[in-house]
Amino acid sequence: MRSGKIIKRIIQLAPVLMIVLMAVIYFAALKDLTFEQVLNYTPTAPLAAAAVLLLMYALKSLSYFFPMLLIAAVAGAVLPIYAAIPVNLLGIVIMASIPYAVGKYAEGEVVDKLAAKHEKISIVREYSTKHQRFGAFFLRIVSCLPYDIVSLVMGSLRFDYKDYIIGSFLGTAPGIILTTFMGSAITEPLSPEFIICAVIEVIIAVSSAVAYRIHRKKQGKISGEGQE
Numbered sequence: 001m002r003s004g005k006i007i008k009r010i011i012q013l014a015p016v017l018m019i020v021l022m023a024v025i026y027f028a029a030l031k032d033l034t035f036e037q038v039l040n041y042t043p044t045a046p047l048a049a050a051a052v053l054l055l056m057y058a059l060k061s062l063s064y065f066f067p068m069l070l071i072a073a074v075a076g077a078v079l080p081i082y083a084a085i086p087v088n089l090l091g092i093v094i095m096a097s098i099p100y101a102v103g104k105y106a107e108g109e110v111v112d113k114l115a116a117k118h119e120k121i122s123i124v125r126e127y128s129t130k131h132q133r134f135g136a137f138f139l140r141i142v143s144c145l146p147y148d149i150v151s152l153v154m155g156s157l158r159f160d161y162k163d164y165i166i167g168s169f170l171g172t173a174p175g176i177i178l179t180t181f182m183g184s185a186i187t188e189p190l191s192p193e194f195i196i197c198a199v200i201e202v203i204i205a206v207s208s209a210v211a212y213r214i215h216r217k218k219q220g221k222i223s224g225e226g227q228e
Contacts, residue, residue, distance in 0.1 A: 035186070038074045049078045050087045057091035061098040061148055068095060068147065069179045076183025084184065088176050089169075096168040099148045103155025121145065124153045133163035140171025142208040174204060
């Protein structure tokens with residue numbers, strides 16, 4: 001009986017321990033990884049490149065630090081745009097699904113401790129009982145919290161996977177697609193394609209920041225009225 005509890009505990013803690021291991025590997029060997037280095041690690045053969053890029057998305061989902069836009073840009077640089085976009089869109093699904101599963105099946109207390117390090121994580125809880133799809137979309141598009149921490153907590157809070165993945169996909173795809181185009185034009189940073197995508201990225205970032213501030217003010221006002 002006791003051994004069964006120990007095994008169950010190990011299973012619950014294993015995903016989180018894996019995340020810690022990936023974090024150690026990242027800071028020890030990958031912290032200063034550049035676009036050129038990732039490009040050098042990526043095969044030139046399309047199928048092999050796609051496989052390596054998807055593996056990078058999977059590893060990124062467990063590292064919590066590796067920038068996903070770097071992977072998207074490399075995909076745009078090594079693959080034809082008609083192949084790079086589908087690969088990156090599939091990468092979104094992989095990147096969002098793995099930490100969600102970790103959060104869903106890992107020890108709840110451990111997940112809560114990880115989430116507690118980010119004060120803004122309470123925003124995720126606001127959407128745990130209703131508007132889950134919109135919540136997943138909103139938190140992705142505004143990028144106000146670490147991507148994988150949000151996935152982890154949404155899994156822990158048992159967000160409906162369908163609503164979660166649809167919202168996450170729709171909120172992440174615009175930035176990923178724009179970065180893919182920028183990666184395809186990385187050798188010509190003054191080209192119209194690169195500049196237009198960069199400008200749109202800035203507009204999205206600014207609009208998202210404004211939307212987030214407005215949302216928080218509304219939530220603060222509602223909370224204040226509720227306490228009166």
